[in-house]
Amino acid sequence: MNTQTISIDFPADILLALNETENELKQQIKIALAIQLYKLEKLTIGKAAQLSGLSRLQFETILSENEVPISNLTIGDVIDDIEKLKS
Secondary structure, three states: OOOOOOOOOOOOOHHHHHOOOHHHHHHHHHHHHHHHHHHOOOOOHHHHHHHHOOOHHHHHHHHHHOOOOOOOOOHHHHHHHHHHHHO
16 A cells, blocks of 8 residues: 655644653544544545544444444435335
């Protein structure tokens, strides 16, 4: 997998304030970004899981814990699908 590195500057004491290691903070940022991009429909759930560094099941669990729906289907979509299946 090809990767890209992006640097973000933080105040020197932010890790101490958060009581996290640099790697823990990086992971939390990747997860938060993946959730936000998924919510904005910029990434599919699979790509968002990949960005977060989690398996799809782990990412879906995180979404559920944050009350983010794992499906973008509307009731109308479901009704349309039911009607198509009846035909």
